[in-house]
Amino acid sequence: MDPKVVLSLENITKRYPGVLALNKVSINFLEGEVHALLGENGAGKSTLIKAVAGAIDIDSGLITINGHAFRKISPHISRELGVEVIYQEFNLVPALSVAENIFLCEKNEQSALFSAKDIEKKAAAVLAKFDVNLSPRSMVQDLSIAEQQIVEIAKAVSKKVKILIMDEPTAPLTVSEIELMFKIIKQLKEQGVTIIYISHRLEEVFRISDRVSVLRDGCFVTTVNTADTNRQELINLMVGRELKETYPARIKPQGEIALEVTNLSGNGNRDISFAARKGEILGIAGLVGAGRTELAQLLFGAVPAERGEIVIFGSPAKISSPLDAIKHRIGFLTEDRKGQGLFLDMSVKWNIVFPILKRISKHSIVDTQKEEEIASHYKERINIKTPSLNQQVINLSGGNQQKVVLAKSLAAESDILIFDEPTRGIDVGAKQEIYHLMTELAGDGKTILMISSDMEELLGMSDRILVMCEGKLAGEVHKENFNQRVILDLASGSN
Amino acid sequence: MDTQTDTLNNLGSRILSALKKNVPFVILVFLLILFSFIAPNFMTFGNIRTLVRQISFAGISAVGLMFVMISGGIDLSIGSQIVFSNVLLAIMMADWKLPLSAAIPLIMLVGTALGTINGLLYIKLKIAPLIITLGTSAIYKGFGYIINGSRNIMGFPDSFRWFGQGYVGGIPVPVIVLIIVALIGSFVLTKTYFGRKVFALGGNEEAARLAGVNIDRMKVILFMICGFITSITTILLLSRVFAGQTITGQGLEFDCLTAALLGGVSFKGGEGSIFGLMVGILIIGVLNNAMQLANFPDFSQTVVKGTVLLIAVAFDVYQKRRKSKVIVANTAS
Numbered sequence: 001m002d003p004k005v006v007l008s009l010e011n012i013t014k015r016y017p018g019v020l021a022l023n024k025v026s027i028n029f030l031e032g033e034v035h036a037l038l039g040e041n042g043a044g045k046s047t048l049i050k051a052v053a054g055a056i057d058i059d060s061g062l063i064t065i066n067g068h069a070f071r072k073i074s075p076h077i078s079r080e081l082g083v084e085v086i087y088q089e090f091n092l093v094p095a096l097s098v099a100e101n102i103f104l105c106e107k108n109e110q111s112a113l114f115s116a117k118d119i120e121k122k123a124a125a126v127l128a129k130f131d132v133n134l135s136p137r138s139m140v141q142d143l144s145i146a147e148q149q150i151v152e153i154a155k156a157v158s159k160k161v162k163i164l165i166m167d168e169p170t171a172p173l174t175v176s177e178i179e180l181m182f183k184i185i186k187q188l189k190e191q192g193v194t195i196i197y198i199s200h201r202l203e204e205v206f207r208i209s210d211r212v213s214v215l216r217d218g219c220f221v222t223t224v225n226t227a228d229t230n231r232q233e234l235i236n237l238m239v240g241r242e243l244k245e246t247y248p249a250r251i252k253p254q255g256e257i258a259l260e261v262t263n264l265s266g267n268g269n270r271d272i273s274f275a276a277r278k279g280e281i282l283g284i285a286g287l288v289g290a291g292r293t294e295l296a297q298l299l300f301g302a303v304p305a306e307r308g309e310i311v312i313f314g315s316p317a318k319i320s321s322p323l324d325a326i327k328h329r330i331g332f333l334t335e336d337r338k339g340q341g342l343f344l345d346m347s348v349k350w351n352i353v354f355p356i357l358k359r360i361s362k363h364s365i366v367d368t369q370k371e372e373e374i375a376s377h378y379k380e381r382i383n384i385k386t387p388s389l390n391q392q393v394i395n396l397s398g399g400n401q402q403k404v405v406l407a408k409s410l411a412a413e414s415d416i417l418i419f420d421e422p423t424r425g426i427d428v429g430a431k432q433e434i435y436h437l438m439t440e441l442a443g444d445g446k447t448i449l450m451i452s453s454d455m456e457e458l459l460g461m462s463d464r465i466l467v468m469c470e471g472k473l474a475g476e477v478h479k480e481n482f483n484q485r486v487i488l489d490l491a492s493g494s495n
Numbered sequence: 496m497d498t499q500t501d502t503l504n505n506l507g508s509r510i511l512s513a514l515k516k517n518v519p520f521v522i523l524v525f526l527l528i529l530f531s532f533i534a535p536n537f538m539t540f541g542n543i544r545t546l547v548r549q550i551s552f553a554g555i556s557a558v559g560l561m562f563v564m565i566s567g568g569i570d571l572s573i574g575s576q577i578v579f580s581n582v583l584l585a586i587m588m589a590d591w592k593l594p595l596s597a598a599i600p601l602i603m604l605v606g607t608a609l610g611t612i613n614g615l616l617y618i619k620l621k622i623a624p625l626i627i628t629l630g631t632s633a634i635y636k637g638f639g640y641i642i643n644g645s646r647n648i649m650g651f652p653d654s655f656r657w658f659g660q661g662y663v664g665g666i667p668v669p670v671i672v673l674i675i676v677a678l679i680g681s682f683v684l685t686k687t688y689f690g691r692k693v694f695a696l697g698g699n700e701e702a703a704r705l706a707g708v709n710i711d712r713m714k715v716i717l718f719m720i721c722g723f724i725t726s727i728t729t730i731l732l733l734s735r736v737f738a739g740q741t742i743t744g745q746g747l748e749f750d751c752l753t754a755a756l757l758g759g760v761s762f763k764g765g766e767g768s769i770f771g772l773m774v775g776i777l778i779i780g781v782l783n784n785a786m787q788l789a790n791f792p793d794f795s796q797t798v799v800k801g802t803v804l805l806i807a808v809a810f811d812v813y814q815k816r817r818k819s820k821v822i823v824a825n826t827a828s
Contacts (some may be wrong), residue, residue, distance in 0.1 A: 427735065
């Protein structure tokens with residue numbers, strides 16, 4: 001017997017001013033399958049899931065959920081029919097308990113008051129299915145990101161979910177947490193839940209999915225059985241052209257020591273010591289919570305260090321604020337570009353020149369001509385795709401926003417650049433461009449510290465990798481000895 | 496022929512979209528036309544001059560408030576700062592017999608100090624400026640009453656009249672001061688890198704900090720600016736009333752805030768222009784003036800002003816929502 005189609009999309013079209021976000025997309029989703037949705041940024045994945053969730057109205061087409069056909073669907077009806085979406089930004093109330101979050105919108109038929117005991121019992125029952133050690137009484141604000149995600153899933157499961165849509169669920173997770181996530185996905189699948197899985201990480205798609213649908217520029221490309229395809233084919237389908245996911249060749253850096261850190265402590269880290277050369281790409285590996293971002297914050301003065309020394313090009317540097325770091329020509333590309341890196345309502349050029357305003361001002365007055373020159377120089381150099389330099393940054397795609405953050409640090413002419421998860425959430429094409437740019441920068445004599453959770457990228461790009469574990473430096477691996485296994489061992493503290 | 500209609504259509508749609516972007520301006524023009532029909536004595540040179548002078552006091556302080564608001568803060572103590580400084584300035588001149596050349600710089604220093612206190616409390620206590628300035632507002636006003644001792648302080652030098660009552664080329668001095676303050680404010684906000692830092696602070700404080708902006712210093716400076724500008728209002732108001740009373744200036748922040756919100760200054764920070772603010776302040780001025788001409792009782796005027804404030808806030812929220820819809824549309828993928 002053929003598996004039942006639980007969700008069918010027919011000719012879904014959605015037009016936004018200036019863009020055709022979805023162009024007659026038709027896909028069928030089967031009961032109990034893990035169906036990966038692939039596509040570059042801007043391919044239409046998010047719009048598609050929003051359409052299914054009823055978060056947006058489609059212009060034309062038909063959405064059929066469990067035999068009920070809709071031309072227009074409300075979020076309420078979509079939920080009623082068992083569709084739940086776990087977005088990248090969680091919908092949790094930090095100051096409430098796990099149990100309260102799981103049953104947040106649940107109405108109790110018997111009583112207007114809710115009993116904490118009652119929902120805690122119910123929550124425990126739901127959580128028990130996942131085999132995780134999570135108390136229903138814990139406050140959500142005290143949970144790790146992985147645990148919060150489990151709460152989101154538990155919330156969906158408590159509502160008798162039939163179709164679970166997960167948007168980049170593993171992006172913020174560590175390796176062991178990803179394993180747990182996959183286990184949960186398998187369990188849900190066995191219970192007949194259909195999972196629509198969006199991810200940029202192809203290896204995950206191969207591990208977890210049964211079928212893959214590819215979108216490109218708002219159009220449906222194809223659906224294939226995961227077993228019948230390979231990585232290169234999927235990449236080609238996504239970008240519509242031959243594209244090699246490769247790392248640019250590099251020569252071994254021989255330059256002078258640019259940055260030397262001795263016994264740096266604070267912000268949860270203890271006694272970190274290392275050195276980095278001019279022209280070197282120094283990778284920093286570690287699990288989430290190992291203190292990688294915290295180290296970057298110390299180096300950049302975003303959080304002042306308690307003790308330790310930082311020596312830059314041979315002279316000791318006192319870095320107690322970002323301003324000090326910028327003066328010492330350190331640039332920091334934060335992981336959270338929207339929260340910490342960009343002024344979303346402001347224009348591209350406004351953002352690019354912001355850190356160097358002093359330099360392009362005369363008697364405090366901003367030289368707008370210089371602003372234009374510098375901004376357009378970097379727009380060309382790193383290929384920021386924007387109709388104009390006056391475009392608000394919020395209107396750019398993720399990859400291009402990342403490039404604006406990059407342009408900002410480049411304009412500041414930093415010698416030492418700290419990249420925190422530089423390619424998270426951006427598509428294959430943009431990733432390649434960022435890799436090439438990093439290589440070019442290192443070639444120009446910049447020192448790059450790259451924090452990344454993407455092991456492949458770390459191994460591919462770095463000259464040397466520092467591994468962190470629980471706020472300490474757990475080890476250092478040279479290019480000759482690069483090996484995923486070794487790094488994971490160090491990162492999980494097993495040595 | 497066709498191209499001609501095309502350009503005409505084009506022009507029409509361009510005007511339309513410009514109008515949509517400047518709703519407050521359209522409202523102002525509408526009110527002006529409306530009242531000039533309803534009240535025949537509205538659109539006279541004398542009345543317009545009165546109207547603009549009436550509103551110039553709030554308008555000047557509103558410029559200071561706007562600096563704070565664009566950075567994401569708020570100052571509710573403006574009126575109370577005036578209450579205190581106004582009485583103190585009166586005492587300086589009437590009781591201490593200080594000459595103008597000493598009293599005026601001194602009161603500007605005091606006004607700046609009041610703002611600085613707000614700023615320092617804000618960064619040290621790390622409490623929302625709404626609450627900080629609510630507290631200092633009560634304190635400043637209280638001290639104003641204490642040093643005033645329920646007197647009506649009089650006996651200022653005659654030369655002091657010029658500031659609030661004088662004219663230059665037929666234009667009231669406070670109006671000229673408003674124009675100067677507004678022009679300087681606009682210049683600082685749009686042309687200088689200090690101005691950009693103000694927008695940055697309101698747009699994304701963490702990003703501003705990481706870009707090397709000294710956040711705490713900026714916050715104090717902005718409250719200082721607000722206090723300094725408000726001290727100018729104090730001088731003009733005392734000169735206008737020409738008697739030191741605790742009633743002067745009370746609740747002025749209400750008009751400033753309403754004007755700012757009407758003029759498109761966002762409550763959340765990161766947005767605002769002097770042009771918008773001036774349109775907002777004129778809308779308040781027109782309403783005040785028209786209600787007086789129409790002999791509205793004072794209490795009803797309060798009702799109308801409260802309603803206008805709410806409409807202004809609703810408009811701010813509506814704009815945001817519409818904008819975020821556009822944003823969703825643009826970033827959708």
